[in-house]
Amino acid sequence: MKIAVLGAGAIGCYFGGVLAREKVDVTFIAKGRTLERLRDHELIIKSINGDFTLPVKVSDAEQLNADINYDFILLAIKSTALECVIPELQKLTGPRTKIICLLNGIGNEERLAEQFGEDHVIGGSAFISIIREAPGVVNHVGDGKLIIGHWQTGTSDAASEEGLAYLIGVFRKCGLEIELSEHIQQIKWEKLLWNITYNPLTALTRTRVGEALADPDLYQLLKQISTEFLTVAERAGIHIGDQYKKELLKPDEKIQNHKTSMLQDLENGCEMELDAILGFVIKTAKSLGLQLKTIETIYHLLRFTDHHPLNV
């Protein structure tokens, strides 16, 4: 079984590294400093479950060989880079390749399905926390479940099913919690409930999750954002589990000090994932005749911030 990891950052290096350690044939598709680093040095994974390092196979994203037939592609770029990697995916995807999309937000799997066909797409939600400390060096700081599921149920052939079962088995053997769901679209919305509530507001106000929750003004806004999002989900016919709603505004100790990925992107001068986290919801709301006052305001403020980085 051959796996390509497209996006050798935090998520790609961690999940790809775990598989490579178990002798799965994994190739990291990388560019720039990550490509240089991984060619000459071992991949370094720091993890709450135990650190490890290992040499890995790496290919230049700009010089891909279209002859290799990968069984699975672990897609772990930021959603902002999705259009840029479509030509790379075209070279990596053969008739039986499945793209496992690990990106946050909504709209990514839909775009992949439009380009490659629904039966080539496996949706994913990673409830995990990993920080890229340097090219080829990642730190797994928060544990959580990885949920994946066929974008179009009932279309997979026996060989792909066998491959997927093997992959899931390897992850489980390594102590990773992974689930194959038949409701991946719902799961993506459930994860988005958390991301849309916390990521944009904490980025805008440069706060950690616990700080935002403890501040009465920000708490009020967190509530408004989640209420607006839940209204859209309900009107769109998406069921959000009660447990996600109940726990949303009282996350446990472990997440209090968390800096959301959107705040990290802002601080690192990287483009924020605004469309996958906010834009898609705004569009869906518009198509349903709903106006989202708080979400739209925050989206526009962050778009402005994205285009006018602060010089601090």
Ligand SMILES: NC(=O)C1=CN([C@@H]2O[C@H](COP(=O)(O)OP(=O)(O)OC[C@H]3O[C@@H](n4cnc5c(N)ncnc54)[C@H](OP(=O)(O)O)[C@@H]3O)[C@@H](O)[C@H]2O)C=CC1
């Ligand atoms: N980190 C986390 O804890 C979690 C992240 N996620 C989601 O997972 C996704 C990935 O996040 P994360 O791993 O943190 O992001 P990173 O920024 O750490 O990694 C993205 C990687 O994609 C690479 N990349 C960008 N463009 C290309 C290209 N054209 N060809 C090849 N590689 C490319 C980048 O390379 P370069 O640096 O050279 O540009 C980088 O290595 C996001 O959607 C995020 O929201 C979900 C749950 C948790």
Ligand SMILES: CC(C)(CO)C(=O)C(=O)O
């Ligand atoms: C909280 C976390 C790390 C969960 O996966 C996340 O999705 C984010 O910060 O954007």
